[in-house]
Amino acid sequence: MPDLLQTVGFSPIRKEGAAKVLGQAKYVDDLSFPGMWFGATVRSSIARGRIVSITFDPAIPWDEFVIVTAADIPGQNTIVHLTHDHRCLASDRVNHPDEPILLLAHPDRAVLPAAVAGVHITYKELPGVFTIEESEAPNAPAIWSPAPADHQHSTQKNTFKTYLMESGDTSNLDHIFATADYIVEGEYRTGAQEQLYIENNGVIAEYSATDGVTVHGSLQCPYYLVHALELVFNLPEEKCRVIQTETGGAFGGKEDFPSVIGSHAALLAMKSGHPVKICYDRAEDMAGTTKRHPSRSRHRTAVSKDGKILAGEIDFALDGGAYATLTPVVLSRGTIHAPGPYHWPALRVRAKAMATNLPPHGAFRGFGAPQSIFATERHMNKIAKVVGLSPEELRRRNLLGIGDHTATGQLITDTVNMQHLLTRALDESSYHAKRAEFARTNPSSPIKRGMGFATFFHGAGFTGSGERRLNSLVHIELTPEGRPQILVSATEFGQGTNTILCQVAAETLHLPYEDVLIAQPDTSHVPNSGPTVASRTAMIVGKLVERASQSLRNTLSPYLPSTSETSTTPYTPAEFRSAALAYLAEHGTLVASARYEAPGDILWDDESYRGAAYPAYAWAVYVAEVAVDTTTYSATCTDFYALQEVGKVLHPVLAKGQIEGGVAQGIGYALYEKCVWQKGHMANNQMTNYIMPTSADLPPIRVAFEEIPSVHGPFGAKGIGELPMDGPAPAILNAIEDATGIAFTEIPLLPEDIFERMTSTPESGSEDLEPTNAGPYFSETTA
Amino acid sequence: MRSNPSHYELTTPATLEAVLDILASDLGPYTPIAGGTELMVALGAGRLATRKLVSINHLQELRFIATTPETLTLGSGTTFTDLRKDPVIATDFSLLSQAASWTGSIANQNRGTLGGNIVNASPAADSLPALLAYEAELTLVSARATRTIPYAGFHLGYKKTILRPDELLHSITLKRDFREYAHYARKVGTRNAQAISKVAIAALARLKDGLIQDIRIGAASLRDRPIRLTATERVLQNQPITRETIAAARAALTSETQPIDDIRSTAKYRAAVAANLLEEFLHQLKP
Amino acid sequence: MTQITLTINGETKTIEAPPMKRLLDLIREDLHLTGTKEGCGEGECGSCSVLMNGELVNSCLVPALQANGARICTIEGISTKGRLHPIQQCFLERGGAQCGICTPGMILATHHLLEKYPQPTLLQIQEGLAGNLCRCTGYTRIFDAVQQAILKTQQPTNN
Incomplete structure (x- = not known):
């Protein structure tokens, strides 16, 4: 019989679940404050140019409105992420369509749309650049002239950031390529993707001359917004307070963007003297907020005739949009994941992020890794084809194993066995049996079926020395009733933060799950335990909660019954409560803390881009089955199998939900979701025309875990949040190649794209195997 | 929400007669609103130009399905859910019940009406190719008169119809003549559910002695309005289904359609898929 | 402004509102029932679904006046006395x-x-x-x- 207090590895009810199913959970638009006004944003209608004039339609009673311009900003006109290039409000020029220029507030929400339309702005339009190619062209207009000093490559036109990552014997690259049996080249592209959380971005801000700024909002990272407000308002941290409200989906889309909308609402609150709510409608949210970075990857690989990778060159480029936001970090994660879980005797990865006149791209689940992994996993299939091996055998000859080093030189100490994962995944998905069946049935059917898979890993936690810099702190306090309450800035937005952290604390404290509380993230009360991003919450914050719980228990131990070391139930919940109350009676309060301590063997060198990039990796093999209808040229994913090793699974129901949801987003990324850009403006900024999968569009998603406890997370857990975004797109396109013989290299892959290829290749199915020209290399090398 | 609802007027006269009086009065023009699945979207997006609306959603006079041995008459207020539930439509007019099941979501089928779909006149509307194939007749009413016209002549251009400002679409009548026909309906949308069509075909045909005796093909998203592919039908009339016939029919289809590039698809794709759908139907017809 | 009387979760209420106000806004702003959500405002996402005379509808596409006399059930009316359905x-x-x-x-x-x-x-x-x-x-x-x-x-x- 299991211990009744055991909760880790079981699936207790989601902490805030009852409120959600009852419709009682309060999202930001459900809140109303006394005297509250509503805010709206006047945005640029062009991609790039100088603002010539701003006039106000005389038919609108402007005296009823509060109007905020850049001149009203008490501090710096900047939204700080990693750099200071992103203006809070445009004043003299605009760099992308839908860029905020002016803010309006009024007590009546209904009058705002007409007022926004009543602000007339004229521009001197300048030519814009809208793709990576246009931005890197020698004759491209310089978006930044001069470039802001903190663009890391202010000397190179339109470049936010570059990395050079080298591994193995790179001095010998030319020789390896000159003598290799095969050189395989390929170019791969991914499109922008909208996070499409169902709750749009929204905040309510309050301002008082004595207390400063308070923002309530739908967001992932309360302290990111605190730091943005400090600069905009020139206030100390303690006068910038942020409270997370129930958040209706985020996926990265509420990581960096709340700094923009939060600052805007706070400016209106300051000027109007009222609390001000800004909640975007869907069209504004889709046109004006961040998306996943579009990418281009170029691979050149030297391979031996027996299918061993000898050397590789990877050029990885991102379209960052008009401002840097988090682009350098997205580029970094994409760069480090580009080699995939393979052994590269010699490898050079050159990465760069280019500026364009699109709205800034930002965080989205996976953070650069889905882009570079898509390319690598398509390229592995191409190598297999050139060499004459099956995709499986090619991978088997190159997969990393225990004792190997990753491309950054990190020793694999996890006892993961990718060969075994691959065997199990292909077996449980009936990969070989189905391929054999489809080979029989396809020739006589208008529906061509195929199987494909992807093998990949995803690092959990901040990259490199990021966790050291974050220096996260977690508290657990006792409530006056003697219940433990977790205080963290880690936020719940559906993924299960509240639940798993309470499980970890409950198990550590030997208490029922129901007895543990978690506080609403309010920066006046909770410490900075870092942002809720990067698959770090379970592993990093969870570990801190475990340590803080141990500390709490140690502090209370004089008040608890003494028990033998071997007892599984050292005390009853009632005894814990008595001890807690006794402690509080004596000392008033109790707050136990834990601060991040970097493991001694996790070392990273930012200069050389070498070392342990992540404390731990999740490993996975995803298998997709597809059907391509040659009547309509549409590809459908008809079955999906996802196997991953993620350390201890804290909550099986939530973990499966994370994988299934990520796979669904990955299927959308591959086959449905396209941002249609017209001069930098998203033209399909409605749910009707930006196509995400409905319940009638997804295959059965079968999820399996292997659990090898990791030393880095609580009870052996690692991160899983981003992992499922990485595998579906390459697995699906590999399956489409299996079904049709056509090697597609770009996502989203829509029926129109399949049509073009199927009808332009005379014998659909015959692929040109000659290595293609990978195009020019980057001219710059830098670390 | 990009409109201010207080700028809009909505009245709900108790009877059809009262609605027609309002439409005929010089207080207008008034725009009738039934299930709101189109006009309320326009309101939310800030592009509902008309400021005066008259609700017809509550008029039981417009929400009926009447069958005789020879005909089926649908009140214009019949919802897509009503269409899907009706047993006569399921057996005699399966193209229509299929089209109803493609239209929006369940919630939209509960509100959206066949009459609204016709009058809104979107070239991509799901149910209209079926009505063209069935050679529907429309009854238009006004305070002054009632007229019955073939549906084929209703659309004049992109979202333009022959409906006069004082007229209301009252009902749609179909002849129960199609038991002997093979039915074909296929929609190619942006996804499996809740999708706007990139191209859709609804077709009927009857063979005799291996020859196509009669064929009717309605199509969506191939021109500025829902169309009947009459030139293609002529090419197929009295022909056996051979490779040559199919090639001629594909060519005719291409010549009489003018699909466009838009944010949902491309003209080339639409044209090719429409021809593929037609070919699929013809293959299915083979004895 | 028009007077609209409807039965919401079993209770009859009369509200003054513009007749073209969306039922969604009437429910959230006038009846203060915020369990009904707006996701897209164009009948695409279903977050604003309610039952109107027993039928599922998107409340963002219903003019308030068309709900006059209707029975509306929102998420708040699904549970009984705080007990989950x-x-x-x-x-x-x-x-x-x-x-x-x-x-x-x-x-x-x-x-x-x-x-x-x-x-x-x-x-x-x-x-x-x-x-x-x-x-x-x-x-x-x-x-x-x-x-x-x-x-x-x-x-x-x-x-």
Whole structure:
């Protein structure tokens, strides 16, 4: 019989679940404050140019409105992420369509749309650049002239950031390529993707001359917004307070963007003297907020005739949009994941992020890794084809194993066995049996079926020395009733933060799950335990909660019954409560803390881009089955199998939900979701025309875990949040190649794209195997 | 929400007669609103130009399905859910019940009406190719008169119809003549559910002695309005289904359609898929 | 402004509102029932689903005046005296709710589906919920919750 207090590895009810199913959970638009006004944003209608004039339609009673311009900003006109290039409000020029220029507030929400339309702005339009190619062209207009000093490559036109990552014997690259049996080249592209959380971005801000700024909002990272407000308002941290409200989906889309909308609402609150709510409608949210970075990857690989990778060159480029936001970090994660879980005797990865006149791209689940992994996993299939091996055998000859080093030189100490994962995944998905069946049935059917898979890993936690810099702190306090309450800035937005952290604390404290509380993230009360991003919450914050719980228990131990070391139930919940109350009676309060301590063997060198990039990796093999209808040229994913090793699974129901949801987003990324850009403006900024999968569009998603406890997370857990975004797109396109013989290299892959290829290749199915020209290399090398 | 609802007027006269009086009065023009699945979207997006609306959603006079041995008459207020539930439509007019099941979501089928779909006149509307194939007749009413016209002549251009400002679409009548026909309906949308069509075909045909005796093909998203592919039908009339016939029919289809590039698809794709759908139907017809 | 009288979750209320005000806004702003959510404002996502005279509708596409005299049931009317309806219980237990923003609409769509088909097939569930978009779950946990709810609602009640 299991211990009744055991909760880790079981699936207790989601902490805030009852409120959600009852419709009682309060999202930001459900809140109303006394005297509250509503805010709206006047945005640029062009991609790039100088603002010539701003006039106000005389038919609108402007005296009823509060109007905020850049001149009203008490501090710096900047939204700080990693750099200071992103203006809070445009004043003299605009760099992308839908860029905020002016803010309006009024007590009546209904009058705002007409007022926004009543602000007339004229521009001197300048030519814009809208793709990576246009931005890197020698004759491209310089978006930044001069470039802001903190663009890391202010000397190179339109470049936010570059990395050079080298591994193995790179001095010998030319020789390896000159003598290799095969050189395989390929170019791969991914499109922008909208996070499409169902709750749009929204905040309510309050301002008082004595207390400063308070923002309530739908967001992932309360302290990111605190730091943005400090600069905009020139206030100390303690006068910038942020409270997370129930958040209706985020996926990265509420990581960096709340700094923009939060600052805007706070400016209106300051000027109007009222609390001000800004909640975007869907069209504004889709046109004006961040998306996943579009990418281009170029691979050149030297391979031996027996299918061993000898050397590789990877050029990885991102379209960052008009401002840097988090682009350098997205580029970094994409760069480090580009080699995939393979052994590269010699490898050079050159990465760069280019500026364009699109709205800034930002965080989205996976953070650069889905882009570079898509390319690598398509390229592995191409190598297999050139060499004459099956995709499986090619991978088997190159997969990393225990004792190997990753491309950054990190020793694999996890006892993961990718060969075994691959065997199990292909077996449980009936990969070989189905391929054999489809080979029989396809020739006589208008529906061509195929199987494909992807093998990949995803690092959990901040990259490199990021966790050291974050220096996260977690508290657990006792409530006056003697219940433990977790205080963290880690936020719940559906993924299960509240639940798993309470499980970890409950198990550590030997208490029922129901007895543990978690506080609403309010920066006046909770410490900075870092942002809720990067698959770090379970592993990093969870570990801190475990340590803080141990500390709490140690502090209370004089008040608890003494028990033998071997007892599984050292005390009853009632005894814990008595001890807690006794402690509080004596000392008033109790707050136990834990601060991040970097493991001694996790070392990273930012200069050389070498070392342990992540404390731990999740490993996975995803298998997709597809059907391509040659009547309509549409590809459908008809079955999906996802196997991953993620350390201890804290909550099986939530973990499966994370994988299934990520796979669904990955299927959308591959086959449905396209941002249609017209001069930098998203033209399909409605749910009707930006196509995400409905319940009638997804295959059965079968999820399996292997659990090898990791030393880095609580009870052996690692991160899983981003992992499922990485595998579906390459697995699906590999399956489409299996079904049709056509090697597609770009996502989203829509029926129109399949049509073009199927009808332009005379014998659909015959692929040109000659290595293609990978195009020019980057001219710059830098670390 | 990009409109201010207080700028809009909505009245709900108790009877059809009262609605027609309002439409005929010089207080207008008034725009009738039934299930709101189109006009309320326009309101939310800030592009509902008309400021005066008259609700017809509550008029039981417009929400009926009447069958005789020879005909089926649908009140214009019949919802897509009503269409899907009706047993006569399921057996005699399966193209229509299929089209109803493609239209929006369940919630939209509960509100959206066949009459609204016709009058809104979107070239991509799901149910209209079926009505063209069935050679529907429309009854238009006004305070002054009632007229019955073939549906084929209703659309004049992109979202333009022959409906006069004082007229209301009252009902749609179909002849129960199609038991002997093979039915074909296929929609190619942006996804499996809740999708706007990139191209859709609804077709009927009857063979005799291996020859196509009669064929009717309605199509969506191939021109500025829902169309009947009459030139293609002529090419197929009295022909056996051979490779040559199919090639001629594909060519005719291409010549009489003018699909466009838009944010949902491309003209080339639409044209090719429409021809593929037609070919699929013809293959299915083979004895 | 027009007077609108409707029955909301069993209670009759009269409200003054512009007749073209969206039923969604009437419910949220005038009736202060915020369990009904706005996701898209164009009838695409189903977050604003309510039952109107027993039929599932998108309340963002219903003019307030058309709800005059109607019976409206929102998520707040699904549970009784704070006790979860079996559908709500199953969404809770089976992980059918993640971020929760689509959940009220999804539960009302499920309610409507089970009224129509007490024992729906997976295909019927997929079609019945296709108007309710969920970005978190991939729908698998939702199907699981609905299938569990079918079993629960089939059990005879005590009264």
